[in-house]
Structure formats: structure tokens, C-alpha cells
Amino acid sequence: LTLATGLLYTRSSRLGELDILLVPFVVAAIFGIAVSWRSHRSRRRAHWPALILATIAATSATMTKGPPALAVIALAAYGGIALYSAFTPDPLDTTLFNRNAPPAVSAARSPRVAVISVAALAGAAGLVASLRQSHAPGEYVGSALLALICAALGAILASIAQPQRALACLAAYSRTHPLIILGVPLLVFWLWTRAVAARIGPDAALAVAAEEAEDNLRLFVPISPINNLEAMAYGAGLGSIAALLAIIWLIKDRPRPRPEWFILFAWTGLGFALFSLASKGVPRYLTPLWPGLCLLGALFLAQRAADSRTPRRDRAVFGALIAALAISQAAWYACGRDRFFPDLSPRAFMRDLLRPERAVDPARLATLGFRNPAVDFYAEHPVRPIGDIGMRASMAGIDTWSLADLRADLKAGGQPMTILARNAAVESLIQAGFVVETIRLEARFTIDNRKSEIKAVRVTTLAP
Numbered sequence: 001l002t003l004a005t006g007l008l009y010t011r012s013s014r015l016g017e018l019d020i021l022l023v024p025f026v027v028a029a030i031f032g033i034a035v036s037w038r039s040h041r042s043r044r045r046a047h048w049p050a051l052i053l054a055t056i057a058a059t060s061a062t063m064t065k066g067p068p069a070l071a072v073i074a075l076a077a078y079g080g081i082a083l084y085s086a087f088t089p090d091p092l093d094t095t096l097f098n099r100n101a102p103p104a105v106s107a108a109r110s111p112r113v114a115v116i117s118v119a120a121l122a123g124a125a126g127l128v129a130s131l132r133q134s135h136a137p138g139e140y141v142g143s144a145l146l147a148l149i150c151a152a153l154g155a156i157l158a159s160i161a162q163p164q165r166a167l168a169c170l171a172a173y174s175r176t177h178p179l180i181i182l183g184v185p186l187l188v189f190w191l192w193t194r195a196v197a198a199r200i201g202p203d204a205a206l207a208v209a210a211e212e213a214e215d216n217l218r219l220f221v222p223i224s225p226i227n228n229l230e231a232m233a234y235g236a237g238l239g240s241i242a243a244l245l246a247i248i249w250l251i252k253d254r255p256r257p258r259p260e261w262f263i264l265f266a267w268t269g270l271g272f273a274l275f276s277l278a279s280k281g282v283p284r285y286l287t288p289l290w291p292g293l294c295l296l297g298a299l300f301l302a303q304r305a306a307d308s309r310t311p312r313r314d315r316a317v318f319g320a321l322i323a324a325l326a327i328s329q330a331a332w333y334a335c336g337r338d339r340f341f342p343d344l345s346p347r348a349f350m351r352d353l354l355r356p357e358r359a360v361d362p363a364r365l366a367t368l369g370f371r372n373p374a375v376d377f378y379a380e381h382p383v384r385p386i387g388d389i390g391m392r393a394s395m396a397g398i399d400t401w402s403l404a405d406l407r408a409d410l411k412a413g414g415q416p417m418t419i420l421a422r423n424a425a426v427e428s429l430i431q432a433g434f435v436v437e438t439i440r441l442e443a444r445f446t447i448d449n450r451k452s453e454i455k456a457v458r459v460t461t462l463a464p
Contacts, residue, residue, distance in 0.1 A: 387402070
């Protein structure tokens with residue numbers, strides 16, 4: 001329910017971003033692994049229906065977004081099992097389901113010297129790697145955060161390296177079958193890439209894969225953890241607020257966590273570490289983490305209601321908050337945004353531009369100095385980007401032109417080009433010698449947080 005209040009989650013749903021498709025698959029995969037892990041702890045056997053569900057869901061997630069989706073599933077589910085094995089007093093669960101059994105001898109604590117040493121070395125390595133890319137005061141803060149993340153990961157690895165804890169983790173893995181859950185999706189993904197390479201050619205497939213990796217895989221970017229923290233502070237709506245309260249509650253009251261809680265810790269904590277260490281800090285990348293963050297917050301809300309002297313009142317307050325946020329966001333994206341800020345979307349602008357009497361050919365439509373995929377959507381045709389906007393042709397679906405390319409095309413074909421541009425960009429066209437005719441439209445379209453209004457102009461070249 002708290003997920004329905006998520007600001008970034010609802011926005012991704014409304015815009016139809018590809019990342020939103022990950023959510024049901026990631027949740028189903030982690031759920032299936034968690035069910036089988038519980039079966040291992042209670043009956044010492046795997047739960048195959050749940051594992052089959054997890055395999056299908058993990059394969060679907062991988063085919064939606066590639067290996068990064070599988071990494072989220074692995075870190076949340078199998079990382080949660082590893083966290084539990086590393087830090088629970090009884091990693092073998094000898095008394096968890098048999099309350100009458102004598103207390104088991106708890107695993108010896110990992111040598112503090114070893115844990116601190118590994119954490120310090122990992123933190124120092126992360127700090128050095130990130131400082132090489134730091135150039136501003138704010139980025140130095142990000143470098144410090146990356147160092148803390150590396151130190152925490154080092155401490156986890158040092159703790160799980162203790163023999164009894166490592167054996168307990170491997171025993172849990174033996175009945176949750178990571179080789180199957182993670183291996184089948186990778187195999188299907190590999191077969192799919194082979195099929196694509198056979199269709200478009202190995203060199204083209206390799207070039208696209210390399211371009212995609214170069215654009216998305218960025219290691220130790222100092223600004224990344226800062227952007228991710230900011231997104232997590234509000235992206236899940238009420239879930240973000242409740243998750244912060246949950247962290248305070250866990251630190252302050254130190255309740256004995258149940259095994260499944262460690263999946264929530266890994267889902268949010270290790271997921272945050274993954275996208276902070278290996279990405280450039282784009283908030284939408286965190287979309288598959290929002291369910292885990294909301295579950296962590298909901299854990300606090302449920303516990304708060306259970307411990308309250310007025311549980312009915314508390315549940316009513318929580319329910320009212322959830323309903324208010326969910327309904328207000330649904331109303332905003334259904335009609336409010338378009339009613340109060342219609343210029344934020346090119347919907348009306350493009351409908352006005354493409355009216356038959358204006359004789360605008362969508363195939364001769366371009367944007368200068370910016371690109372907005374919604375323009376392509378409402379044009380029902382790929383719109384040509386002009387200028388250096390840092391957009392890859394494989395993402396735009398059409399090659400980017402320079403002004404020289406535009407001039408050559410106009411001279412060769414003689415057909416005018418309709419260009420959408422900021423006022424300053426329109427002036428640059430005039431200064432470059434193009435003949436520019438402004439198309440008067442009733443609808444408005446703005447970009448740059450409503451700072452720049454887009455004009456539509458019909459462009460031809462001067463007669464030779």
C-alpha cells in the first residue's frame with residue numbers, strides 16, 4: 001500500500017518507463033526465494049513451486065532490463081541470506097522452530113580485529129578510487145559515502161568468512177538453488193543475444209552492448225550516492241518516511257530481527273550500494289528497490305500499530321495517509337497535471353502543430369539542442385535530433401544531425417524542415433543563414449523546468 005504513495009514510482013508508472021516493468025518480476029522472484037529459504041529453515045528442504053516461480057520471474061526481469069535486474073534479485077534474496085548467516089547469533093537456526101530444544105551454542109563472533117581490518121582496507125580502496133573522480137566539494141562528500149559503503153561491504157565479507165557462518169550460508173543456498181534461479185535467466189539472456197547477433201550481425205550486436213555498458217556502468221562516481229540518497233528520501237512517498245523511522249527504531253530499540261527482515265535490509269542496503277558503486281546516480285535505476293524500501297517502512301508501521309495502546313486509531317491514521325497520497329497522485333497524473341501545467345507535456349503542442357491545415361510532415365520534424373521522447377510519441381514518428389545533445393543514435397532511433405547536415409539535406413531535397421527549438425536556438429538558425437518562419441501555435445510547451453519555451457519554426461535555406 002505504501003508503494004502506491006511513491007512519488008518516483010507513480011511517475012514511472014504514468015510515464016511508462018521500462019524500469020517499472022521490473023517491479024512485479026523482482027518482487028515475485030524475491031518472494032519465491034524467501035519461501036524456499038523458510039522451508040529450508042523449518043523442514044530442511046527446498047520449496048520447488050516457489051523456486052519455479054522465482055526462476056520464471058527472474059528470467060522475465062532479466063529479459064526486461066538485462067543483468068542489472070538479476071543483480072537486484074541476487075543481492076536482495078541471496079544477499080539477505082548471507083547477512084542473516086553473518087550476523088545472527090544462531091546461523092544454523094537450531095532453535096528457531098523448536099522452542100523446547102535446548103539453546104544452541106551460538107557461533108563465535110567474528111574476530112573484531114579481522115573485521116575492522118578488512119573494513120578499513122575496503123573503505124580506503126573505495127576512497128582512493130572515488131577521489132580520483134572528485135572535482136567539487138559536494139563530490140568529496142560522495143567519495144566519503146562510497147568509502148563507507150565499501151567499508152560496510154568489507155565488514156560483511158569478513159563476518160561471513162567465519163567457517164560456521166559460511167557453512168550455514170552454503171546450506172541455505174543448497175535449498176534455495178542460486179545456480180538455477182540465477183543461471184537459467186543468464187542462459188536465456190545469452191541465447192537471446194546470440195539470436196540478436198545472428199539477425200543484425202555480431203559486430204553490430206557487440207557495438208550496441210559496449211555502448212550500453214559504457215553509458216550505464218560507471219564505477220565510483222562520487223555524485224552517485226548523493227543522488228541515490230536524495231531519491232530514496234522521497235521516491236517511495238510514505239514508504240521513504242516510514243523506512244527512515246524504521247531505521248531509527250531498529251537502532252534505538254534493537255528488536256531481535258526475524259530472518260525475513262534480513263532480506264529487506266539487503267534489498268534496500270545492498271541495492272543502494274550496488275547502484276551507488278556501479279552507476280551514475282540516475283533515480284529511475286532505483287525503481288526495483290522501492291518495494292523493499294516500502295516493506296521496510298511498513299514493518300515499522302505494523303509494529304507501531306501492534307505496540308500502540310490505540311491500534312485502531314493508528315491504523316486509521318496510516319490508512320488515511322496512504323489513501324490520501326495514493327488518490328492525490330492518481331488524480332494529479334490523471335488530470336491535475338494536464339489541467340494546471342499543460343505546458344509540461346508536448347501533448348497539446350504536438351496536436352496543434354500536426355493539424356492538417358498546417359501541412360507539417362512528421363517525417364520532416366526535428367528538435368534543435370534538446371530531445372524529448374514524448375515528442376516522438378505524439379508525432380508517431382522518430383523526430384530528428386539536431387546538435388550535440390549527448391544522445392546515442394541507438395537510443396533515439398534516428399541519427400543526430402549537425403547544422404551542416406541540415407543545410408546539405410535542405411539543399412539536396414528542397415523540402416522545408418519543421419524544427420522545435422528554444423528562442424536562443426532559433427536565433428542561431430537565423431545567424432547561420434537559414435530562412436526561418438515561425439509557426440504560430442495556441443498550445444505551449446516548456447522544458448528546463450519551465451524556464452525555456454519551445455517554438456516551432458519552418459526552416460529552409462537561402463537561394464544559392
